[in-house]
Amino acid sequence: MQIALxxxxxxxxxxxxxxxxxxxxxxxxxxxxxTTIALESVDFQVHEGITGLLGHNGAGKSxxxxxxxxxxxxxxxxxxxxxxxxxxxxxxxxHLGYMPEHDCLPSNPTASEFLTHMAQVSGLxxxxxxxxxxxxxxxVGLAEERYRSLGSFSTGMKQRVKLAQALVxxxxxxxxxxATSGLDPGGREEMLDLIRRTGKEFGISILLSSHLMxxxxxxxxxxxxxxxxxISEAGSVSRFTRETQNIIVEVDNNLDELMKIMIREGINATxxxxxxxxxxxxxxxxxxxxxxxxxxxxxxxxxxxxxxxLADIFRGGQA
Amino acid sequence: xxxxxGEVFDLGYQHYDGPREGRMxxxxxxxxxxxxxxxGLGQGARAKILPGILFGIVILVAVIMSLIAAAxxxxxxxxxxxDYYRFISIVLLIFSAIIxxxxxxxxxxxxxxxxxxxxxxxITDYVGGRWLAFFTVSMALxxxxxxxLFIGFTLGAxxxxxxxxxxxxxxxxFLSAGLVIAIFTTTLPLVVSAFTTRKAYAAAFVxxxxxxxxxxxxxxxxxxxDELPSRGSPSYERALEECEPQTGEWGKWFGLVSIxxxxxxxxxxxxxxxxxxxxxxxxxxxxxxxxILWYLTMTIGSGYILWRRYRRxxx
Numbered sequence: 363m364q365i366a367l368x369x370x371x372x373x374x375x376x377x378x379x380x381x382x383x384x385x386x387x388x389x390x391x392x393x394x395x396x397t398t399i400a401l402e403s404v405d406f407q408v409h410e411g412i413t414g415l416l417g418h419n420g421a422g423k424s425x426x427x428x429x430x431x432x433x434x435x436x437x438x439x440x441x442x443x444x445x446x447x448x449x450x451x452x453x454x455x456x457h458l459g460y461m462p463e464h465d466c467l468p469s470n471p472t473a474s475e476f477l478t479h480m481a482q483v484s485g486l487x488x489x490x491x492x493x494x495x496x497x498x499x500x501x502v503g504l505a506e507e508r509y510r511s512l513g514s515f516s517t518g519m520k521q522r523v524k525l526a527q528a529l530v531x532x533x534x535x536x537x538x539x540x541a542t543s544g545l546d547p548g549g550r551e552e553m554l555d556l557i558r559r560t561g562k563e564f565g566i567s568i569l570l571s572s573h574l575m576x577x578x579x580x581x582x583x584x585x586x587x588x589x590x591x592x593i594s595e596a597g598s599v600s601r602f603t604r605e606t607q608n609i610i611v612e613v614d615n616n617l618d619e620l621m622k623i624m625i626r627e628g629i630n631a632t633x634x635x636x637x638x639x640x641x642x643x644x645x646x647x648x649x650x651x652x653x654x655x656x657x658x659x660x661x662x663x664x665x666x667x668x669x670x671x672l673a674d675i676f677r678g679g680q681a
Numbered sequence: 682x683x684x685x686x687g688e689v690f691d692l693g694y695q696h697y698d699g700p701r702e703g704r705m706x707x708x709x710x711x712x713x714x715x716x717x718x719x720x721g722l723g724q725g726a727r728a729k730i731l732p733g734i735l736f737g738i739v740i741l742v743a744v745i746m747s748l749i750a751a752a753x754x755x756x757x758x759x760x761x762x763x764d765y766y767r768f769i770s771i772v773l774l775i776f777s778a779i780i781x782x783x784x785x786x787x788x789x790x791x792x793x794x795x796x797x798x799x800x801x802x803x804i805t806d807y808v809g810g811r812w813l814a815f816f817t818v819s820m821a822l823x824x825x826x827x828x829x830l831f832i833g834f835t836l837g838a839x840x841x842x843x844x845x846x847x848x849x850x851x852x853x854x855f856l857s858a859g860l861v862i863a864i865f866t867t868t869l870p871l872v873v874s875a876f877t878t879r880k881a882y883a884a885a886f887v888x889x890x891x892x893x894x895x896x897x898x899x900x901x902x903x904x905x906x907d908e909l910p911s912r913g914s915p916s917y918e919r920a921l922e923e924c925e926p927q928t929g930e931w932g933k934w935f936g937l938v939s940i941x942x943x944x945x946x947x948x949x950x951x952x953x954x955x956x957x958x959x960x961x962x963x964x965x966x967x968x969x970x971x972x973i974l975w976y977l978t979m980t981i982g983s984g985y986i987l988w989r990r991y992r993r994x995x996x
Binding site: 431432433452453454455456458460462464465466467468469470471475479480482483484485486487490494497501527531532563564565 | 693694695696697699700701702703704706707709710711714723724725728787788791792793795796797798799800801802803
């Protein structure tokens with residue numbers, strides 16, 4: 363049974379929205395800025411889970427997000443959020459969270475004050491807003507810093523606050539625009555982990571816009587690839603990163619010795635950095651490789667099928 | 682010895698199942714936040730200094746005027762509620778010029794506006810909430826002093842109850858006049874603030890606008906000094922009232938150039954009082970409806986420009 367949209371917003375939206383209705387739906391969606399075409403008649407749907415919106419800078423990712431947030435009006439077509447036209451329905455935004463790419467934090471208030479205020483602006487009463495702010499700051503790992511002013515936060519901490527303000531009102535769907543932008547490798551790893559947890563543990567659906575394939579590959583279940591305002595690919599990430607006929611052997615030591623033994627045993631193997639890539643002829647070769655590792659007295663770290671990365675696909679490696 | 686033990690449970694992420702009050706709560710949050718910003722609440726001590734000083738001045742002026750009124754009859758004319766507005770007008774202008782930009786400029790400079798616009802809130806809600814916040818603070822600033830003054834006049838009168846009975850109509854009058862002034866001093870600085878992200882630029886522009894237009898209006902409405910009798914002579918005041926400014930017949934219209942005095946002309950009409958400044962003397966020569974229409978045009982026009990400016994804001 364399809365749930366009436368009027369039910370959205372009553373009680374816990376996470377329970378009341380059956381996924382007969384896509385969270386986001388673009389129908390012939392187009393946005394032109396004068397003669398510049400940002401999006402050209404795209405159709406796609408975003409359902410529960412973590413969806414990646416991948417594309418180069420200027421591919422139309424941010425424009426698509428702003429159309430779904432109702433900030434921009436489409437040139438043609440429609441951007442629907444939970445069955446309602448985004449540019450016509452203000453109330454539906456109470457169930458959306460948005461983390462922009464650019465700076466958007468004031469410098470004066472403390473993290474706790476800011477989040478409490480943003481929760482109230484999302485419609486939560488003050489007492490509940492304070493509780494939610496404290497909870498969310500704990501979940502994003504800023505419980506200790508909650509009484510510090512935002513102006514004194516590092517870039518990584520600011521990114522966490524940006525994510526926290528998007529989650530503070532417990533939205534059904536969060537739109538994250540280049541969430542790892544400006545972070546160092548460590549900070550990026552932590553942010554991706556936080557995004558994964560938000561999607562998997564918190565049960566909040568995510569649309570993650572990024573130009574970094576690694577970010578999408580590691581966090582998303584599904585992917586929509588935008589290129590020059592058009593959709594070039596769409597589907598589950600696992601479909602794109604399907605297994606190949608190669609296996610990866612990673613050892614801690616005696617790599618040269620292992621290679622000699624493998625060649626002697628007739629295994630088609632090549633070295634790629636610290637890894638040995640074996641072209642698999644039959645399932646029996648797993649045993650041969652295991653024996654070779656034992657004979658080489660190497661410490662086996664990994665023996666696993668190799669998967670295509672998204673990067674391989676978009677470099678033209680999709681075979 | 683007693684051993685205390687305990688376990689900490691992490692319940693993990695809990696979904697929110699409390700009430701959601703939608704757009705009304707969002708509007709209220711913007712309003713409350715705007716008032717706190719204007720008064721420097723929730724910020725460092727430096728942010729509280731200016732609002733504190735300005736509130737202190739308007740209260741002090743009211744107390745001093747009450748004391749003057751309560752003093753034994755000196756033969757001088759006693760101060761009125763309309764006089765109070767004239768005394769504190771400079772404070773109100775400085776307050777609105779400096780504080781109003783605090784409500785709009787940082788939101789755009791720091792990008793917080795983008796977070797507001799993606800919440801259950803329209804741009805009209807945001808601008809309206811900010812406007813109402815500053816209006817509330819301005820009205821409180823204006824009315825606090827007037828109420829102190831009224832209480833002072835009442836207590837200082839020989840017969841307090843008689844004074845109250847004879848002058849209770851002053852209360853709706855000074856509240857209405859306060860409303861007129863507060864609407865003006867809220868709207869104009871906010872519209873200027875909508876065009877820059879720098880608070881200092883907005884404040885300097887508003888103060889400059891008030892003072893420069895006041896100087897220009899003062900020059901063009903000035904009477905020819907050669908035609909006036911000496912200051913202090915019995916005919917001086919009458920001659921001043923009847924004199925023609927150097928700009929001739931247009932002088933009374935040029936009186937409207939002084940932007941800072943526009944609400945003062947209307948409040949004088951409400952308070953049934955006559956301001957003795959050269960500009961006010963000239964404006965009084967115009968039909969009463971003209972300064973009222975000019976006030977409405979400036980206020981509604983500024984409000985519309987403010988709204989349009991934010992409607993065009995691209996994120």
